[in-house]
Each structure stands twice: as C-alpha cells, then as structure tokens.
Amino acid sequence: MRTSATKRILFFLLMLCIAVPVLFPFLWMLSSSFKTQVDIVAWPPRIIFSPIIDNYIRVFAEQNFLRYFKNSLIVGLCAVGFSLLLGLPAAYSIARFKQKKLSVFILVARLMPGISFLMPWYIIFSRLRLMDSYVALILSHMLIALPIVVWIMSSYFESIPLEMEESAMVDGATRQKAFLSIILPIATPGIVTSITLSFIFSWNNFMFSQVLSMEKTKTLPIAVYNFVSYAEVDWGAVMAAAVAIMTPAIILTMIFQKYVVKGLTMGAVKG
Amino acid sequence: MAKSSFIERHFRIIFPLPAVLFIVVMMLFPVVYTLFLSFTNWNLTSGMPLSLVGFKSYARVLREPRFLEAIGRTFSFTAIAVVVETVLGLAVALLLNREFKGKSMMKLILLLPLVATPVAIGIVWNLFFDPTIGLANYALSLFGLPRAAWVSSARSVIPSLALVDIWQWTPMIALIVLAGLAGLSQEPYESAKVDGANAFQIFRKITLPMISPTLLTAMILRTVDALKTYDIIYAMTGGGPGYSSETLNVMAYKYSFEYFRMGQSSVILVFLFLLVLAFSLGIMALRKRFEL
Numbered sequence: 001m002r003t004s005a006t007k008r009i010l011f012f013l014l015m016l017c018i019a020v021p022v023l024f025p026f027l028w029m030l031s032s033s034f035k036t037q038v039d040i041v042a043w044p045p046r047i048i049f050s051p052i053i054d055n056y057i058r059v060f061a062e063q064n065f066l067r068y069f070k071n072s073l074i075v076g077l078c079a080v081g082f083s084l085l086l087g088l089p090a091a092y093s094i095a096r097f098k099q100k101k102l103s104v105f106i107l108v109a110r111l112m113p114g115i116s117f118l119m120p121w122y123i124i125f126s127r128l129r130l131m132d133s134y135v136a137l138i139l140s141h142m143l144i145a146l147p148i149v150v151w152i153m154s155s156y157f158e159s160i161p162l163e164m165e166e167s168a169m170v171d172g173a174t175r176q177k178a179f180l181s182i183i184l185p186i187a188t189p190g191i192v193t194s195i196t197l198s199f200i201f202s203w204n205n206f207m208f209s210q211v212l213s214m215e216k217t218k219t220l221p222i223a224v225y226n227f228v229s230y231a232e233v234d235w236g237a238v239m240a241a242a243v244a245i246m247t248p249a250i251i252l253t254m255i256f257q258k259y260v261v262k263g264l265t266m267g268a269v270k271g
Numbered sequence: 272m273a274k275s276s277f278i279e280r281h282f283r284i285i286f287p288l289p290a291v292l293f294i295v296v297m298m299l300f301p302v303v304y305t306l307f308l309s310f311t312n313w314n315l316t317s318g319m320p321l322s323l324v325g326f327k328s329y330a331r332v333l334r335e336p337r338f339l340e341a342i343g344r345t346f347s348f349t350a351i352a353v354v355v356e357t358v359l360g361l362a363v364a365l366l367l368n369r370e371f372k373g374k375s376m377m378k379l380i381l382l383l384p385l386v387a388t389p390v391a392i393g394i395v396w397n398l399f400f401d402p403t404i405g406l407a408n409y410a411l412s413l414f415g416l417p418r419a420a421w422v423s424s425a426r427s428v429i430p431s432l433a434l435v436d437i438w439q440w441t442p443m444i445a446l447i448v449l450a451g452l453a454g455l456s457q458e459p460y461e462s463a464k465v466d467g468a469n470a471f472q473i474f475r476k477i478t479l480p481m482i483s484p485t486l487l488t489a490m491i492l493r494t495v496d497a498l499k500t501y502d503i504i505y506a507m508t509g510g511g512p513g514y515s516s517e518t519l520n521v522m523a524y525k526y527s528f529e530y531f532r533m534g535q536s537s538v539i540l541v542f543l544f545l546l547v548l549a550f551s552l553g554i555m556a557l558r559k560r561f562e563l
C-alpha cells in the first residue's frame with residue numbers, strides 16, 4: 001500500500017518534470033504580456049506584479065493588429081478551402097487506384113525547403129504584378145496545405161471499405177456521385193483533421209509572407225516579427241502580440257485535440 | 272448499369288489532375304527554373320541581362336568559406352537537435368505509455384509547442400536568452416554559475432538555437448512514439464514477464480526493436496524539417512552574430528532577397544534541395560533494405 005502511494009507521488013513528480021518545461025515559455029509569455037517594462041527588466045525576475053492591459057491596447061489600437069489578423073484569416077481559409085477542392089479528389093483517387101507514385105510526387109512538396117520555390121515565385125509574381133496580393137499568398141500557402149490534405153486524406157479514404165461506394169454504384173450511381181454523397185460524409189473526421197492542421201501551418205508560416213507580402217496583405221507572423229525590430233525593447237507589447245498570434249492555434253488545438261494528435265502522428269506510425 | 276460516362280472512364284486521371292497541375296506549376300516549374308538560374312550570373316541589382324555562365328556560379332559559391340561553414344552549421348544544428356529530441360522524446364513516450372488520470376491533459380500539453388507560431392516562440396526565447404534581463408542567466412546564477420552569452424556569442428549560438436528546436440519538437444517525437452507504443456502487441460511482454468525479465472531487459476529486447484520503425488520515421492521527419500529550419504533562426508538571430516548562425520536556408524534567403532544575387536543563390540538552393548532529397552531517398556532505400 002505504502003509503496004504504491006510513493007510510486008504515485010514519484011510518477012506525479014515525473015509528469016511535472018515534463019509538463020513544467022513545456023508550459024513554462026507559454027506562461028512566461030502570458031505573464032510578461034501583462035507586465036510594465038519596469039517589471040519585465042527587473043532583476044531578479046518578478047513573479048508577483050500588478051498586471052496591466054496597456055500592452056494589449058498598444059498592440060490592437062495603435063498597431064492595426066486586427067488588419068493582420070484579417071489577412072492571416074483570409075489567406076489561411078482560402079488556402080485550406082482550395083486545397084480541399086484539389087486535394088480531396090486526388091487523395092480519393094490515390095487511395096482507390098493505389099497511385100503510389102502520384103502520392104510521392106505530391107508529398108515531395110512537404111519535404112522540399114520552401115525557400116527553393118520562393119525565389120522563382122518572387123520573380124514570377126513580380127512580373128505578373130501580383131506581389132503583395134492575396135492571390136500570390138494564397139497560392140503559396142496552398143503548397144503548405146495541399147500536401148497535408150493529400151497525406152491525411154489518402155490514408156483516411158483507404159480505411160473506408162470499398163463496399164461503401166460499390167453498393168451505390170451497383171444501384172446505378174456514378175463513381176463521382178458515390179464519392180460526393182457517400183464517401184465524403186463518412187470522411188468528415190479526416191477532413192476536420194486536415195482542415196485543422198493545414199490551417200495551423202498556414203497561420204504560422206513566416207517565410208512565404210515575408211517575401212510575397214508587403215503592407216496591404218501582411219500576415220500576423222510578419223507583423224509580430226516587425227514589432228520586434230521597430231519596437232526594439234518594448235517587451236510587453238511584443239509578448240502581447242505573441243499571445244495574440246498563438247491564441248487561435250491553441251484554441252483550435254484544444255477543441256480538436258484528438259484530430260490534431262492523429263494528424264501529426266499517423267504517417268509515421270503507419271510506416 | 273448505365274453506360275459509363277467520360278468522367279468515369281478517365282476517373283483516375285481527372286480526379287488527381289487539378290492537384291497535379293497545381294504542384295507542377297507551383298513546385299516543379301520553380302525547381303527547374305532555379306536549376307536554370309544556377310547556371311547564370313544573374314544579379315537583380317546590376318541591371319544586366321542574365322547570361323549563361325556554365326558552372327561559374329557553382330565555382331564561386333563553392334570557394335566561399337561562408338558557404339562551407341553554412342553547410343557545417345546546418346548539419347551540426349540538425350544533429351544536436353535530432354539526437355537530443357529522439358532520446359528525450361523516447362523517454363517521455365515510455366513514461367506516458369500507461370493508463371493514468373490526466374494522460375489526455377499531458378498529451379494536450381505536449382501538443383502546444385507543435386502548434387505554436389515559431390516566430391513568436393523565437394521572440395519569447397530571445398527574452399529568456401537576453402544577457403542582462405533574461406531568465407536563462409538568472410537560472411544559471413541560482414546555481415552559482417557565471418552568465419552565458421547564449422545567442423549573442425558565436426560559440427554558443429548554434430547550441431542555444433538547437434535548444435529552442437528541442438523544446439519545440441521533442442513533443443512531436445514523444446507523441447509519435449506514444450502512438451506507436453499503443454499499437455504494439457502485448458504478447459511478447461506477457462511471455463517476458465513469465466520468464467522473469469527485468470524492466471531494462473524488456474526495453475532492450477522487446478520494446479526497442481518493435482518501436483524502432485516508428486522511431487526511425489519520426490527521426491526522418493524531424494531531420495528533414497531541422498535541415499530546413501528557418502523561422503526560429505531568422506527571427507532570433509537573423510543568422511548572426513556575424514554569420515555564426517547562418518544555415519543554408521538563411522544564407523539562401525539573404526543571397527536572394529538581400530543581395531539579389533539570383534545566380535549564386537540558386538546554387539545554394541540547388542545544394543539545399545539535393546541535401547534534403549538525398550537524405551530522404553537514402554533513408555527510404557535503407558528502410559527497404561533492412562525492412563524496417
């Protein structure tokens with residue numbers, strides 16, 4: 001009895017040893033976002049302080065942060081939407097006709113360094129006068145979202161038994177009709193997974209927007225980064241900006257926790 | 272059954288076609304174009320039209336010590352990060368691989384770094400690493416250790432950046448291995464218990480061999496991503512101090528968008544591209560060979 005109690009306490013302490021280092025940067029960021037500059041630069045670091053919300057006011061009222069929010073949202077949602085439009089049929093075809101080479105071809109986009117496409121894009125989009133346009137940003141973010149959609153959905157479609165669409169096709173439905181009215185509804189969990197993951201990765205992307213966007217279409221990661229270079233050491237505002245950019249992704253993750261874990265781990269476990 | 276339509280007869284071409292066209296235009300074409308540019312001396316700021324110069328740009332970049340150092344740095348950053356992440360990730364997964372209250376909470380906690388915006392993460396760590404007000408030095412002082420320079424000295428910048436990568440991505444390996452462990456058959460464990468094997472023997476002889484395919488895949492995914500790490504490095508140091516944290520990715524960015532030496536930056540891109548490709552293909556071949 002005693003040993004099991006000690007064991008449980010020991011285990012609990014071990015869990016703390018994992019959880020605290022993981023959570024600490026988030027907590028420190030959150031608490032710093034409510035600190036005055038004086039509290040932030042204090043030595044030794046202050047854990048107890050009187051919180052202020054001025055940093056958030058500065059970020060949202062003075063820095064036009066809501067516009068960058070809107071830009072990130074437009075780019076993310078459009079990129080995910082169009083990627084589903086292209087990726088779902090492709091993933092279905094890959095799953096049903098065992099188009100292994102095709103899936104490798106699309107997944108190479110996941111492996112390649114983004115910067116190897118960025119310079120040609122920069123040249124081409126400049127020629128087409130598409131710099132600082134939503135079109136260019138959405139196209140570039142689709143290259144992030146599409147491989148995720150294909151990767152997750154092709155294995156999801158594989159797990160759906162063939163009889164599902166076969167019985168419908170025996171009844172006279174075309175394959176595309178069976179895909180739309182039978183397979184897609186069953187695949188909802190997989191679709192939710194791919195939407196969540198690809199949106200988060202688009203939301204967090206820094207490199208593509210850094211080159212392709214300027215003032216009009218600037219997305220949040222760039223805005224946060226610029227904040228540091230302009231505001232120099234206004235740490236409180238920078239931390240408030242960091243909290244603001246991470247909150248949506250973290251809320252999404254909390255809501256769709258199971259899906260996110262599945263999506264991130266599935267490919268590797270299947271082998 | 273009705274006569275099959277055009278779509279149905281060519282289904283396996285029509286359905287994937289839009290996605291394939293998109294990838295060709297947005298990925299394959301740019302890669303080919305970069306390859307072409309690498310044989311030119313094009314410089315966007317010089318105003319000169321581009322001309323083909325054969326391997327001259329390659330020769331120039333290869334003679335550049337900065338380039339060779341960037342390659343070394345890319346490798347050392349990746350090696351430090353992936354090795355530590357694998358060891359820690361495996362340990363965390365083994366610890367979590369049991370039923371206990373709060374397991375789902377632990378998984379959620381592990382997910383948070385994976386979905387956090389790298390640029391913002393980098394900035395938060397810069398606050399930690401700040402030489403005068405940073406918590407990192409405060410922690411050292413609690414143990415009576417002298418202050419460290421972290422990302423502001425050429426000697427410690429790469430390990431410090433790797434530390435951030437380790438913080439962010441160890442959970443990824445842990446979660447992948449945890450999912451793998453959950454799928455293992457329980458049979459060998461029962462017979463090992465009957466034979467009276469101790470915990471370490473069970474780990475060495477049963478768990479490790481059974482989990483190694485999953486672990487290897489997780490390592491490959493991490494290696495490919497670590498080789499291309501950009502956001503955190505650029506946001507935290509911009510490749511500095513000096514060039515001391517400039518990896519291939521950061522160097523290529525600067526050559527393209529700060530110096531506009533498109534020919535030479537294409538050479539760097541070709542190398543980075545080949546590096547990732549060779550690594551992925553090599554590992555795939557190894558896996559096939561040993562049937563992992």
